[in-house]
Amino acid sequence: MMPSDSAVQFDSSGRLRHFLTINGLPRETLTGILDTAESFMSFGQREIRKVPLLRGRTVVNLFFEASTRTRTTFEIAAKRLSADVINLNAARMSTSKGETILDTVRTLEAMHTDMFVVRDSASGAAHLIASHLPSHVRVINAGDGRHAHPTQAMLDMFTIRREKGGFDGLCVAIVGDVLHSRVARSQIHALSTLGVAEVRVIGPRTLIPTEIESMGVKVFADMAEGLSGADVVMMLRLQRERMEGQLVPSEQEYFSRYGLTEEKLRHAASDAIVMHPGPINRGLEIASSVADGERSVILSQVTNGIAVRMSIMATLMGGADGGEETG
Amino acid sequence: MMPSDSAVQFDSSGRLRHFLTINGLPRETLTGILDTAESFMSFGQREIRKVPLLRGRTVVNLFFEASTRTRTTFEIAAKRLSADVINLNAARMSTSKGETILDTVRTLEAMHTDMFVVRDSASGAAHLIASHLPSHVRVINAGDGRHAHPTQAMLDMFTIRREKGGFDGLCVAIVGDVLHSRVARSQIHALSTLGVAEVRVIGPRTLIPTEIESMGVKVFADMAEGLSGADVVMMLRLQRERMEGQLVPSEQEYFSRYGLTEEKLRHAASDAIVMHPGPINRGLEIASSVADGERSVILSQVTNGIAVRMSIMATLMGGADGGEETG
């Protein structure tokens, strides 16, 4: 059917042209993105923060699934690169007039837009779009179903590298609803590629996919065991809708067993950092004292997210037109 | 009551200041817009695409009727001219607080905005607004009721000129729901003014206005006859709501009689082009094989629409302040 993500992501001369998934990307590609992001960090300081790398380019935020937070980070990143940004609530557009998604995207491309940032509730949506656009248009996956959320994983990696100095020898624990999480899938691929020592997932059996061990991770149902000695604790967001089904007993019981409290955190390494992709559910998957505590790097993740998204946009666009590489 | 559109469109020294309708515009005006659009085509290529013609100007997209696609083309065109763009879902604004449309527009003008792009479900809305604003403010009609959609017609003319080299001797067939179509009215005015040899309309009697022959067009109820020898086939969008009334029997029957298929297209000239204002209804007014086929210039129309809207904006604004003419 469709060619694999990895094949679609590169052009014929081996340059990255889309960013759809971490799976299959070589370590140098990930490291290059992190290095370029580092060079953008100074732009986030309180001085002039615009660079003209995408001046004259048009970036379309095509969100078929609502997410003000993620859309805003891409909008800010694109504007700091001097791009023009068009925000489309595509759900409204495509359904109200019965146009297909591919017709919508082809029409937008015909307006000579340069890059699509796509979020959709269907796995594979960004891939589908990338496969049907001319080669000079770039596509970034901003989350597709349960499949992948690669820019989130990259900002997580960037945060880990800044906090820990690198990936060698690290033990990383991912906690919560792994089953429904596109974030977790992308994190596991990135951590494996960047060479951490050990990746663990912790959660109730109902929220851990059965095939997960084939990805090279260790599964724990008990927090004390799973967190033992971990250098990095990556919490996942629990959708409150899960409570309505039979996957999770109750908010109280979930928090009691898997909510990250200061007490449970004592099982991790003494200098462990705590991460969360946001928005956080205080008192459900994480206690406020931990979210706001000194081990938390949650707000740093947000800050880093701008630089990492600038880096990914600049990297993809740098490969267009035979233009110069950035970073 | 209101002065005619033509009178309103020109200032006292004969310069175009609003773009409300094609009806009454001289051929030189239309040709000037097409020529200026030609000069903007290079900006759509993959190089620097911003020009500073509207730098410091504020363009307000005032859409009382939803249309993400059309609004996006105006937004992109204005930003490529370096204007600031304000998008207003005016329906929400005016109704929620009970302000009249004219108070809304006067208020926006008082913020020293320079141009209004207006879409409304009522015929004459853009004209009404233009009549009540100070003379330095420009108004572009982005579609008013069944009356006119002049920028769409201009991008269609631009596409025909590019594809056919000019208008002399052309036979153009407009197919579908002419009765409810503001696009068709504007197309007929433009084609007549630019001097094509023949304009035909094709559709079921229920969808052809009775007075249409007074506009100098020939009416056909049969596709084979109407398409015979046509150089340009301009399809119209059929609103699915028409099915609910008694105007159209069923989707199947409509497609069977008036849907453009490869078979029906064989009646046209061998180098005929196929156009559609979008969004298309595949399998209703046009077969996918035709929409995506080699005769189709539908996506070129979208691309051309940016240059043509840039041209119209620059032409109107060039007439302000005694500024230089562009193109």
Place this chain on the structure above:
Amino acid sequence: MMPSDSAVQFDSSGRLRHFLTINGLPRETLTGILDTAESFMSFGQREIRKVPLLRGRTVVNLFFEASTRTRTTFEIAAKRLSADVINLNAARMSTSKGETILDTVRTLEAMHTDMFVVRDSASGAAHLIASHLPSHVRVINAGDGRHAHPTQAMLDMFTIRREKGGFDGLCVAIVGDVLHSRVARSQIHALSTLGVAEVRVIGPRTLIPTEIESMGVKVFADMAEGLSGADVVMMLRLQRERMEGQLVPSEQEYFSRYGLTEEKLRHAASDAIVMHPGPINRGLEIASSVADGERSVILSQVTNGIAVRMSIMATLMGGADGGEETG
């Protein structure tokens, strides 16, 4: 509980860093804002209107209560200062995912945004947000509950100064629903601080707060008496919802007693000006002949609002980073 507004508004070296309320601001601060706004008035003319004072800065319009008109004025003001603007319908954002307002704001700040323009139906919302952000972030109150709407009051003061040459000796009458009006509160504070001779409020007893006389104003229930000799007549908007309760008898009766007509206006000074924050209810609190008449400065208020908001933004941001003062 919370420190007072005045304390929060200034940094440790006495510079204005937030604009939350007029109450407690010294006269020099208000005069400085008006002077800076004067310097921006030329930018509203039909020439180049961008200044680079906020270039590279990101301004977030955080509207928890819908107001297209007010949001648009801030958006235009920020863009004329060359800032990037992010518009957030925060109501939608915060409720759909259950995040708290403070988490939302902290997350946005972590994206290195520089300024929040906040509107909320709860009194104290802007103050709350300002109290929880790092010191380099600025907050402007764009209306909080019944508490304050200080930028509206400042544009009103700017308009009075332009029309009357100053504040000395002026008699100002505020007419209408003072009880529910955040605008009136801010106007009274500003007029008192700037030293007008007399402030009056006029309205039915049900719409005048009982403690209002402690603010140094005179209360009138009769329009003829209250308007007698007034130099400035500031009308308030009457929410039509008030009709549903028992506060106002009927639209007809309200207009008959408190609607500003040409007849009632004759009681004021012969050169009195008429103001209204908009949007106006024609035939409810003001007759069309007065709103559109020669005494009306309502549209000037709108125009002035852009310059005043540019001034406030530039003043707050000028205090950041030890940057230069503007104006």
